[in-house]
Amino acid sequence: MKGAGVRFTAAAPALPALRPAVQAARVVRHSAAIAFADMRAVYTWKVWIFGWLGRMLAQVTFFTLLARTTGSEEHTAYIAVGNSVMTCALECMSVVASTTWERLSGTLVLLCAVPARPVWVFFGRSLQWPISGSGTSLIALLFLAPLFGVSWHPGQVPALVVLVPLTALTTYCFGLFLAAFVLNANGVRNIVSNVAYLLMMILCGVNIPVSQWPPAVQAVADILPLTHSLHAIRLVSDGAGASRVLGAAGLALLCGAGWLLGAYVAFNRFMARARGLGSADLF
Amino acid sequence: MKLFLNGFVFQLRLARRSPDTFQVCATAPLLTVIFLAINKYTGAGDLTSFAVAAPTLMSLWMLALSTAGSALTEDRDLGTLEGQIAAPAPMELTFLGRMCSVVVVGLVAFAESWLVAGLLFGRWLPVPHPFVLTGCLLATAVATAGTAGLLAPLFVLTPSARTVQNTLSFPFYLLGGVLVPASSLPDWVQPASRAIFLSWCADLLRDSLAAPPVHLPALRLLAVLALGAVGYGTGMVLLHRVIMRVRRAGTLSQT
Numbered sequence: 206m207k208g209a210g211v212r213f214t215a216a217a218p219a220l221p222a223l224r225p226a227v228q229a230a231r232v233v234r235h236s237a238a239i240a241f242a243d244m245r246a247v248y249t250w251k252v253w254i255f256g257w258l259g260r261m262l263a264q265v266t267f268f269t270l271l272a273r274t275t276g277s278e279e280h281t282a283y284i285a286v287g288n289s290v291m292t293c294a295l296e297c298m299s300v301v302a303s304t305t306w307e308r309l310s311g312t313l314v315l316l317c318a319v320p321a322r323p324v325w326v327f328f329g330r331s332l333q334w335p336i337s338g339s340g341t342s343l344i345a346l347l348f349l350a351p352l353f354g355v356s357w358h359p360g361q362v363p364a365l366v367v368l369v370p371l372t373a374l375t376t377y378c379f380g381l382f383l384a385a386f387v388l389n390a391n392g393v394r395n396i397v398s399n400v401a402y403l404l405m406m407i408l409c410g411v412n413i414p415v416s417q418w419p420p421a422v423q424a425v426a427d428i429l430p431l432t433h434s435l436h437a438i439r440l441v442s443d444g445a446g447a448s449r450v451l452g453a454a455g456l457a458l459l460c461g462a463g464w465l466l467g468a469y470v471a472f473n474r475f476m477a478r479a480r481g482l483g484s485a486d487l488f
Numbered sequence: 489m490k491l492f493l494n495g496f497v498f499q500l501r502l503a504r505r506s507p508d509t510f511q512v513c514a515t516a517p518l519l520t521v522i523f524l525a526i527n528k529y530t531g532a533g534d535l536t537s538f539a540v541a542a543p544t545l546m547s548l549w550m551l552a553l554s555t556a557g558s559a560l561t562e563d564r565d566l567g568t569l570e571g572q573i574a575a576p577a578p579m580e581l582t583f584l585g586r587m588c589s590v591v592v593v594g595l596v597a598f599a600e601s602w603l604v605a606g607l608l609f610g611r612w613l614p615v616p617h618p619f620v621l622t623g624c625l626l627a628t629a630v631a632t633a634g635t636a637g638l639l640a641p642l643f644v645l646t647p648s649a650r651t652v653q654n655t656l657s658f659p660f661y662l663l664g665g666v667l668v669p670a671s672s673l674p675d676w677v678q679p680a681s682r683a684i685f686l687s688w689c690a691d692l693l694r695d696s697l698a699a700p701p702v703h704l705p706a707l708r709l710l711a712v713l714a715l716g717a718v719g720y721g722t723g724m725v726l727l728h729r730v731i732m733r734v735r736r737a738g739t740l741s742q743t
Contacts, residue, residue: 247651248651252651256651256652256654256655257651257654257655259655259659260654260655260656260657260658260659261658263658263659263661263662264657264658266662267658267661267662267667267668268522268526270662270667270668270672271523271526271527271538271667271668272526272530274532274668274672275526275527275530275532275533275535276526276529276530276532277530280529280530284526392506392507392508393507395508395511396507396508396510396511396514399511399514399515400514400515400518403515403518403519403522404518406518406522407518407521407522407525412522412525412526412529413525413526413529414529417525417529
């Protein structure tokens with residue numbers, strides 16, 4: 206069959222220590238393919254731009270207009286930045302709903318049977334949201350926020366292009382943690398995601414500085430990645446030094462990793478329970 | 489009236505099994521906190537009436553969107569759509585009853601927002617015009633139910649209905665002057681804003697919570713009801729056309 210045009214080559218074997226990471230990456234890649242197929246099924250470019258993006262820009266304008274009506278120009282710009290960044294956090298909370306779609310698709314039983322860690326399946330399964338959310342946030346920050354007094358110079362844009370996806374991914378990890386619990390109660394998926402995003406809007410310094418809340422509330426805000434990544438973006442906006450920006454971004458990354466670890470443990474525990482009970486309905 | 493009540497009770501029974509209907513009870517207080525926190529931080533004039541009115545109207549609109557968006561598809565999933573269409577009872581009446589029962593839940597949002605303003609921010613909002621306020625809330629609920637009647641067939645006719653459902657929230661809040669009065673929007677937007685019943689409701693609701701006498705309350709209530717009726721009438725014509733089309737084509741189960 207020489208000349209059939211297809212050649213099969215074995216992949217280079219990974220180092221033993223790296224095998225779990227390689228396997229996890231492969232699982233994420235495959236489940237991300239489902240995420241992108243879902244995205245294509247729901248949105249065309251026109252629907253995304255004139256539907257979704259328009260809606261999100263209207264949301265940023267909605268909250269910013271309140272500040273413009275009642276507050277100072279400085280606070281108007283503050284809210285414009287906060288709500289522009291918030292759009293990606295909001296979109297990432299869709300992971301709570303899209304994780305439960307697997308129950309509706311009837312694939313949970315199969316997931317119980319495979320040796321792959323479920324967290325990597327679900328991590329890849331909804332990756333369309335942080336990607337789309339990053340796009341929405343960047344457009345809002347760069348094109349809408351300037352209408353409310355925010356100004357960027359070209360040197361700040363690369364930092365935003367890094368920090369916005371960081372915000373999206375770390376918040377996505379928080380959403381994934383919530384999704385692990387909602388998998389067993391998919392009737393409340395929309396309530397959980399909406400309440401979570403509104404709480405983040407209250408706590409994370411989106412509309413007013415975190416320091417305005419009592420210490421106990423600030424402590425809760427500190428474990429949410431959005432608090433730190435948004436702070437990093439505000440530091441960039443204020444022209445702060447790289448070390449301060451990196452410090453805030455590092456804290457966001459640390460929080461995101463913590464929530465991902467939490468999601469890992471939660472999904473594993475639920476899977477172990479489902480296997481023990483012999484029922485994926487209680488996954 | 490009996491048909492209306494049957495629809496009312498039927499939707500309440502469905503709502504008991506659908507936590508999404510009560511989602512606004514969780515989100516309205518949080519929205520009030522956001523608005524009042526901004527107001528307190530800026531130190532500008534007291535905007536408590538804005539912070540109570542906006543979540544109420546947003547909750548009602550959200551319910552209209554979610555219920556109207558899912559009503560017909562849910563009926564089809566339950567297997568009751570065929571029966572409703574075949575029955576001699578006019579679907580327009582039962583449908584209005586169903587929508588009215590859902591918007592009653594939205595009125596809870598007003599009480600919640602009022603309580604949150606008092607309990608968390610110490611801003612106990614007086615009600616200087618209780619009759620206008622009650623009339624406004626009832627008219628808003630009826631107009632929302634009527635407008636849901638317009639949205640339901642639109643969602644059936646539109647591909648990507650879920651996306652459209654998501655899209656119609658904040659642009660309408662903005663255009664309807666739900667938080668910031670429509671009068672502060674650019675001049676060219678205002679005619680469109682006045683065509684949306686929410687803008688009349690928002691202005692009247694805020695005025696009914698303010699001390700000065702309310703200007704022309706009866707006329708403004710009439711405007712709210714008239715816009716709701718136009719929405720409902722148009723929706724029922726559309727619904728009738730959709731039903732006739734699927735009857736003729738024999739594609740009801742694919743609608």
